Amino acid sequence: MENWYTSIRELVEAGVEKFNIFPLMFKQADPISAHYRTNPEIFPDSRGRLLMHFATEAIMRRLGFRRGPLFYYAKADSHSRQQEDKYDSIEDINLLPFGVSGFGYVGNTQYYNECTLDGYMSAIEEGRPPVWRGARLDLDERMRRTIMFALRSSGVDRSAFSTRYGVDPLQRFGAELAPFLDRGLVSANDTRIEVTDRGAPFADSIALHLVSDRIREQIRLSNSRITDLKRDPLDRYDFSPIERDPVAATVSPLPMPEVPKRPA
Template identity: 70%
Template sequence: MPVDQLADIGILQPIENYYLVGTYPPLKAMGEITPAETFTGLTRNANIYLHLPFCEQRCTFCHFAKEIRPDSPRVTRYLAALHRELEIVTGMLPHRVTAETVYFGGGTPSYLSAAQITALFARLRQHIDIPGTAEITFELHPSVIDAPDYTDRLDALRDAGVNRWVFGVQSMDDRVLRKLNRGHEASHVYRLLDLLHERGLDNHSVDLIFGLPYQTEENWYTTLTSLIGYGVDKFNIFPLMFKQADPISAHYRNEPGIFPDLRQRLRMHFMTEALTRRLGFRRGPLFYYSKAATHSRQQENKYDSIEDTNLLPFGVSGFGYVGNTQYYNDCTMDGYMQRVEAGRPSVWHGVHLSTDERMRRAVMFNLRSRGVGRDDFRSRYGVDPAEHFAAELAPYREHDLIRIDDDAIRLTDKGVPVADSIALRLVSPQVLARVQDANSRIVDLKRDPLDRYDFSPLERDPVGAGVATAGRRPLLPTVEH
């Protein structure tokens, strides 16, 4: 892989610039939107997301909305707001929705007690149809086994219908875990795996991150092989991403030498690819690995078919895609609860996607999974994606980072680490201008919710720049048609 050449022409980003494209258009390109226009066009089947923003500790790398050890009244108030939001939003929908998948994320959803878990599921089922075929995912923290009522929590989740479990491990090296302030050790992971297995709950996936402080190619290899050897057959494996508001960004500025450099990160990535492939795993969507034919329907729907099975979020900072509209719920706890307690949906910012923006989004996201099917794309949008975006895709095709066949546009193995650079090149001039305008009005990168919860690399200050807001430039030029 010609690392230096790809870096010189802007295709391979420095590690401090790296961030995956989580939404398009990004939050900074959205504006005020009314709930009535947000929910128009919702598909009958949808993917449901619920955000539980409570944690026992602040992990240094986490960029999601959360509160650390809130008191009991605070948790009770938030759950009451979440219950009320379910009632308000479903009352505004054009029809009753059926969940194809349900995902409880955070934060740390397993922070809730057994009684709170049972009550939340009961309220959810009042307002949304959840058939027995639905995939229901719940995130666990390995330290849940230290809670005195941990068996009650797991039993409540099983009884509520949870059939897929995701838990953040990040590393099996205790020194790395302590630096991340994870609140668990490798031994907790083994105990949790044993506990789930004893209950017959074997559909689980482990989150890992490479590029962490004190991580080496050797302890990364040990992390992978120890978990695979213990029977884990599904992984979510991501490169470390920096945001200005996260403590790990300050760690990087102060001690960059304890972090793997770009070449080491790439070797960790390709080590993962080689090892998992040799042991019978398949990759798909990007950064998700599974021995089963499907890693998770929730992830595949997000990348391959979100226009046919929309994403409907509940809770603070949830983002959704409904009827060609990308939107965010209020990203601050107090703002979210005040909106809902006043009887209003928590919709905060959003944007309706034109046909051109939908096409751009489709290529960005489909590339991360099965690829961009040319016949399907032509049927939906009336143009061939390889021809329509030929200029944007040309440098990636030239360097063997994408392959264009008669049936689809797909990433090559070499192209996987640069998928988000391709997405940046596909950004429209209009979206780029809106992001630049939003940046010009942000004065506090650590606290402004527009920057804090904008899950996009577009026009982000590299973490090495500290908290300055001046001098931002596009990472890659946008090609106009």
């Protein structure tokens, strides 16, 4: 906590007026994961992470920063027009990825570029699009995606949502949102559905409740095929927390140097 506070203070004193703050994420096969298993006490626990989040919120507001989208802070009225447009108008914004590991969204299709330099360059040299995975979203998935993104920014405009999709978002996804509405993590009125200050640290968990059963089943099927956490690109490069327990997967051991045999 002290280190976190010191980092924020030094950035503010240096005149930084925009912050992007993201939670630390790592996989079982990452070197830092072994470090965590060996020395978990040097990493913040759940309570510590919440304290860091709310301390950041209090400090930023006291210093005149605004939040928007979640985990983005700025002194200006707008942190980043591109980011705000992406979250608030995701159906109207086409994302064109360039380079290794880029992700895009064009024509209701979400796709991801090759995640390794070798794979990306091979596709380019062969005249193929360097696309690793992709899926065209149907109407239900597009509605869910729109709510997930909007809740991380200025919230869901109920009128605009109803005009676009022909259904009120609270009527369509009331069951998914009910636990968070009841606990004050999400608020709703006649015009908008928003994540509250209390709910901001749990935005990812709220989004997980909007994932459809069909997508969960597809992810479980994909995870069941993962056998090596270190070498499988799906587990190594996909940081989505949805159904992230691969079945029967292990971490392959590091290759050990061959020890020369001593003469008898």
